[in-house]
Each structure stands twice: as C-alpha cells, then as structure tokens.
C-alpha cells in the first residue's frame with residue numbers, strides 16, 4: 001500500500017504526533033533550581049541502570065528545545081507529547097515554587113504554539129520529587145494531595161496553551177515496576193507496596209482531575225495507560241480464566257476505578273486489604289475524562305500458574321508460540337495486539353471516551369551508516385504495520401483520534417540507559433547531533449499527506 005493510500009485511511013482531523021518525556025530527554029538535572037527526583041537517586045545507585053547511565057545530560061533537550069521543536073515541526077506532525085517535570089517546578093514536591101523551572105515549560109509551550117503544534121502535556125512520567133520519598137512516595141496518601149496541588153499550579157500558569165492534559169503516564173509501571181518488580185525507581189520489591197501505590201496513584205489521578213478542572217474546565221483531561229494486550233496461552237479453561245484474572249490485576253486495577261468507579265470483584269476478594277481504600281475514594285477517582293491514551297508495544301501471553309502457594313492473580317507470562325519476531329529489546333511484534341486490547345476495552349467499559357495511541361514504536365539499535373544515514377527499515381516496517389492496524393481499528397468503529405510515535409528521538413530508556421534506541425531521530429550522545437532516521441522520514445511523508 002502506498003503512503004498516500006495509508007494516509008487516506010485516516011480522517012482529516014486525525015492527529016499525528018511524536019512523544020517524549022522529561023527525565024528521558026531534558027538533562028540539566030541540577031540546573032535552575034530543579035530538585036532531585038527518585039530517578040536521579042535510582043540511576044546514580046550502582047547496578048540499577050545499564051552502564052551506570054543517568055539522565056543528568058540525556059539529550060540536553062533543556063538547552064536544545066528550540067532546535068528540537070524545529071525538528072518536530074519538520075516531521076509534519078501536528079502535535080508534540082511531552083511531560084512536565086514535577087521537581088523542576090516544586091523542587092521538594094510541595095512548598096516553594098521554582099519560577100525558573102516553570103519558565104522552561106512556559107517557553108516550551110510558546111515554542112509549540114509558534115510552530116502551530118498542539119501541546120499534549122503529561123503531569124507525571126515517573127520523576128517523583130525525591131523529598132516525597134521520605135514520607136513513603138506513592139505509598140503515602142499525602143502524595144496524592146501534593147500531586148493535586150502541583151496539578152493546580154501547572155494548570156493555572158500553563159493551561160492556556162495546553163491542548164490536552166494527562167495525569168499519569170503508565171500507572172502500571174509506576175506501581176508494579178517501581179514497587180514490585182523493582183527494576184524502576186524507587187526500586188522497591190513488595191507486592192503490598194505495589195498495591196498501596198496503585199490505590200494512591202488512582203486517588204491522585206482523581207484529585208488531579210478535580211484540581212485541574214477547578215482552574216480550567218476547558219482542557220480535555222485524560223490518562224495514559226499501557227494496558228496489556230493479553231492472549232491466553234491456550235484454549236484451556238484454566239488459561240482463559242487466567243487471562244481474565246490477569247486483565248483484572250494489570251489493566252482493570254486502573255481502568256475499573258478510573259472509568260467506572262470500582263475495582264473488580266476477584267481483585268477485591270484477594271487484595272482489598274492491601275489497597276487501603278477509604279470512604280469516598282472511589283467517587284474521587286471516578287472523574288469524567290474526555291480521552292484516554294493507549295501505549296502499545298507488544299502483547300503478553302498468559303498461562304495459569306498452578307503453584308498453590310502463588311498469590312492472586314496466579315498467572316505467568318510465557319513465550320508466545322505463534323510469533324518469532326522480536327525487536328532489539330526482546331519484545332514480541334504483533335500489530336493486531338493493538339486492536340485486540342482496544343476492542344476488549346470498548347466492549348468492557350461503557351462510555352469509555354475516545355482514545356489516542358499516545359505511544360507506539362520499536363527499539364532497534366541501528367546506527368549511522370557511512371553515508372551519514374540511519375537505515376532503520378525494521379522500525380519503519382513496525383510503524384507502518386501498526387499504523388495500518390490503527391486504521392483497521394477505526395474502520396471497526398473504535399474512536400481513535402490520533403497516533404504518537406515513541407519516540408521523537410533516542411533517549412534515556414530507564415533501566416536500559418542509553419543502550420536501547422526507540423527514536424525516529426538518532427541522537428549521538430557525544431555530540432548531541434540529531435539525524436532523522438529513515439523511519440522518521442517515512443512518518444514525515446505520511447503526516448505530510450494530511451492537513452496539519
């Protein structure tokens with residue numbers, strides 16, 4: 001199918017964009033009054049991040065933002081998704097405002113408007129102010145109040161130029177990877193902590209929606225979820241039931257409270273005492289949303305875990321038997337997983353608002369060739385196949401209003417440091433030179449076929 005034919009499958013007002021996040025690209029970790037975040041602490045601990053990499057400098061976007069926004073505009077997209085760094089604005093999480101930190105996002109937003117780019121802002125993409133860890137971080141209900149205060153301040157000062165506002169990026173990673181698996185900050189390894197954090201994050205989402213709307217009721221509010229596209233390992237009843245439990249534990253634990261105001265029955269039977277729910281919480285969490293974001297990379301294949309000692313949801317992730325293809329980070333390639341999850345979500349949750357694909361992309365560590373180009377054909381193929389599934393999903397009647405490639409440029413890939421590259425723009429971390437990859441040129445051509 002030609003690029004024009006693919007572009008023609010999307011409505012004229014479909015939004016094409018590229019995405020990034022503060023800690024992964026900004027650098028300038030100790031500049032202009034920014035306070036430390038849990039990721040500064042974590043990345044500086046020996047053995048936590050591949051190669052000892054940190055976000056101290058990253059892509060130096062804090063100093064190169066104008067050049068980077070020119071790059072975004074040159075890709076013909078209509079929107080830029082970015083996150084605001086809480087510790088730049090409140091170095092201690094609460095208390096004194098850091099005007100200089102706010103100033104950076106003020107300039108960034110002016111820069112986006114000057115280039116006719118929509119601003120898709122996310123309030124939290126994992127950089128919790130370190131000071132809040134002293135009282136328990138996301139396991140402490142006070143953090144939800146602090147987040148609401150930060151949200152109110154951001155909305156008051158920057159809201160006039162924000163086109164959509166997301167509370168959280170990928171709560172699953174914050175709770176499970178940060179508090180149970182432990183390979184993300186703060187590096188905790190406790191299921192109790194993960195469940196406590198889950199409920200506080202849900203509560204913080206609701207409180208932040210209320211705080212933002214109290215300042216401005218005109219900003220479309222949403223949340224960005226990396227809901228898992230779950231396939232049972234077999235057609236057996238045990239694996240089918242396991243897939244459902246897995247959905248409750250990994251997806252519905254956020255979508256249920258946020259979209260319909262309740263946790264699932266099986267989850268409550270097993271984990272209610274760990275969630276620490278207080279009277280009135282569910283009503284606070286369940287705020288109307290104008291949109292939600294779906295980040296999709298790969299599916300998961302789930303099997304019943306027959307070990308009698310294993311806790312709910314008693315499931316294990318196994319290798320898929322149907323696909324051999326994986327990206328350089330080891331993630332299975334299965335474009336239909338994107339529509340699989342969306343179909344399931346819209347079947348399951350009545351009144352689910354329209355969505356954006358807020359992240360989709362592939363890790364391929366392909367460098368610059370002798371001619372100075374980056375021929376990342378596998379990433380191009382991945383993007384084309386997934387974008388084509390987005391078109392199928394829209395054809396099937398699911399409201400998908402936009403697509404953001406992850407990522408604008410190679411960046412600090414959390415525990416993998418700089419070793420894993422997701423950018424459609426290559427970054428030379430020694431010189432900070434940016435080079436648009438073949439996939440980036442392709443996306444620019446696709447987006448260029450649409451009206452901006």
Ligand code: IFM
Nearest residue numbers: 021170295359406413422
């Ligand atoms: O880099 C991350 C991003 O911060 C959140 N979603 C997944 C991406 C790739 O791992």
